Amino acid sequence: MASTDAPAGRIELDNGRLLITGSWTLAHHDALKAQLRRHTSLDWEEVDLSGLAGLDTAGASLLVELLGAERLEAVAEWAPALPEARQALLETVARVLREPLTPTSPRQAPLTDWLVDVGDRVLALWRQQRMLLGFIGLTLTTLLACLLRPWRWRVTALVSHVHQTGLNAVPIVALLTFLVGAVVAFLGATVLRDFGATIFTVNLVAFAFLREFGVLLAAILLAGRTASAFTAQIGAMKANEEIDAIRALGLDPMELLVLPRLLAMMVILPILTFIGMLSGILGGALVCIFMLDISATQFLLILQRDIPLNHFLVGLGKAPVFAFLIAVIGCLEGFKVSGSAQSVGEHTTSSVVQSIFMVILLDAVAALFFMEMGW
Template sequence: MQGDWTLANYRRLQTQMTAMQTNGAELLSFSGLTALDTAGAALLVELIGVARAQQVAQHGDELTPAWRSLLATVAQALNQPETPTPAATSCTGDVLAGIGSTMLDLYANAIALLGFTGLCLQALATSLVHPSRWRLTAVVAQIEQTCLNAVPIVALLTFMVGAVVAFLGATVLADFGASIYTVDLVAFSFLREFGVLLTAILMAGRTASAFTAQIGSMKANEEIDAIRALGLDPMALLVLPRLLALLVAMPALTFIAMLSGMLGGALVCALSLQISPAMFLSLLQQDVSVRHFLVGIAKAPIFAFVIALIGCLEGFKVSGSAQSVGSHTTSSVVQSIFLVIVIDALAALFYMEMGW
C-alpha cells in the first residue's frame, strides 16, 4: 500500500481496491503510505475490515500515532449497528396502537390518583392527630379564593339555567295543561342534579386549573424542592389547605346554586305563568321534600375531594417548562369534569335503585 490515501485520490483508490482485495487484504503493508485523511481511512476500513483496522490502530508500528488515532476513530464510527428499517404499518394497526397507549395512560393515571389519595388521607390523619400542625390561615385564604370569589359566577350561571329550565318546562307542559308542574321540574332538577353538577363543573374549570397552575409553577421554579429541603411536607403545606377549603366551599356554593336556580325559575313562573312567589313557595313546600335537597348536597363533598385531588396531582406532575404547566392544567380540567359527570351518573343510578 503506497501513496497518498486522501480525498483528492479517492476515485483512483477505489479502482485499486478491487485488485488489493483479490491479492489479500490481510497481507497488505502500510510502510509505503505517505498521507492519510478521513476519506482514506474510511477506504482502509472498508478494505481490511473493522476488526483488522482496530488491530492496526493499536499495534501498527508502520503508522504514525496521528494516523492510528484517525484509523481507530473511523473504525469505531463505521462499527455502529445499522438502524433497523421500521416495519410497515397499517391504519388498523395505528388505531389499535393508539387505543392501547391510551388505555395504558388511563391505567397509569388511575394508579397515580389512588396513590395520591392515600398520601392525602395519611397527611389528613396526621394533621388531625397533631392540631398544632393545622394551617388555618392558609385554609381561610383558600376558602376566600375558592368560595367567596366564585359566588357571583355560580349564582349568575345557575340563575340563568334555572330560568331556561323553567321556560322550557312551561313551553312543553303547556301542551298538556300541566304548566303548574314547572315548579316541581325546577325544584327537582336543581335540588338533585343541576345545583351540584353545575357548581362542580365550574369548580373544575376554575379551581382545579388554579390549583394545577399554582403548584405547577412552584414545581417548575423548584420551590417544592426547597420546601422539602427545609424539612417541610408539601402535602401538608400545599395540598391539605386546598383540599379542606374546597370541602367547605363546594357545599356552600351548591346551596347558593340551588337557591339561585330556583329563584330564576320562580322569576320565569311569575312572568310567564302568573305563579306568584308565594304560590311558588307553597307548591315547593307541598311537593318537594327535604330528602331531595339532602340527595343533592351529599354529592358536593365527593366532587370537592375529586376536584382538589386531581388539581393538586396534576400540579405535582409538571416538569420545568411553561408548556408542561399548560398541558397539565388542561388535563386537570378535563379529568375533573369527566370524573364529576361519571360519579354523578353512578350516584343517579344508585339513588334510583335505592328509591331515593
C-alpha cells in the first residue's frame, strides 16, 4: 500500500490531464498539503493515477480534498488499472469524508435516567448542606472572636442594615399579617359556626399567630426580601473583585460583610415577629367584632384568660434561629457567585428558595418537638 523509498507525491498538469505521481503517505503529508494549496485553481479534464507509487489513509484524504469525494467513490470506473486495494481505500475514505460516521446514541432507559437524575440531585443537596454547615461554623467562629474584641464591632454597618432590612419591611409585614389574620378568623368562624362555637375563633387566631403565623410570615417575607438582597450585594462585590480587594487590605470579609448583616437580621426579625403577631390578632379581632358580634372587651378578656404566655414565647423564640439561617444562606450564596450577571441571578434565586425551604422545614420540626414536649 505504501512505499517508504518512493519520492514524495507530486501534482502536475499535462495537456488537461492531472498527473498524480509519487508517494501519497503520512510521511509526505506536509509537502503534499502545501502543493494542494498551490494547485487549488487547476483546470483539468482527466486524472491519471498510474504514477501513484504509495498510498495510505492520510494521502487518500488529501486526494479526496483535491479531486472530490463523489469522483473518488467511482474511481474503479475511470481508473481500472489502479490496484484493487488502492481503489478500495480511496472509495472508503471518500465515502467516510462525504458522510462522516456519527456514533449511535445509547438506548435511552427512562427509569435509569430518572434514577441517575435523582442521585445527582441528592449528591448536590448533600454537598450544599455540607458547605452550609461549614459556613455556619466559620460564621460562629468569627462572631465569637469579635464578641471578645468590642473595638472591632461594626456598629455603623449594623445600624444601617437594621434600617434597610427591618424598618423598611414593617409596612409589608404588618399589612400581610393583618390580612392573613382576617382570613384565618373568617375561615375559622365559617367552620365553627356549624358547631355553635364561634367564640373559639378568638382562640384560633391567637394560637395561630402567637405560635406559627407571626414568625413564619415575617421570616418568609425576609427570606424573599432580604436574603436575596444579601446575595445580590455580596455577589456584585464578588463579580467586581471588591472582596479580593478587601482581603488585600488585610480585612476579613466575614467580619466586614457577614456579621453586620447576620446581627441585623437577628435583631430585626423578633421585632417584625412581634409586629406580625399584633397585626394578625388585630385583623382577626376586626372580623370577630364586625361579623361575629364579639365585642373588643370580650375579645381581650378571652386573650387574657385563655391564652398562656408560653405560646408567645414559643413563637418569639423561633425568630432568632430563623434570622440566623436566612442571613447565613443569603451571604453564602453571595460568596458562591462566579462573576457573571447570570451567576448573580441564579444564586439570588437559590438563596430565596433555600431560605424559605429551611424556614418551613425547621418550623415543622419545631412544631412537632413542642407538641411532644407539651409546650
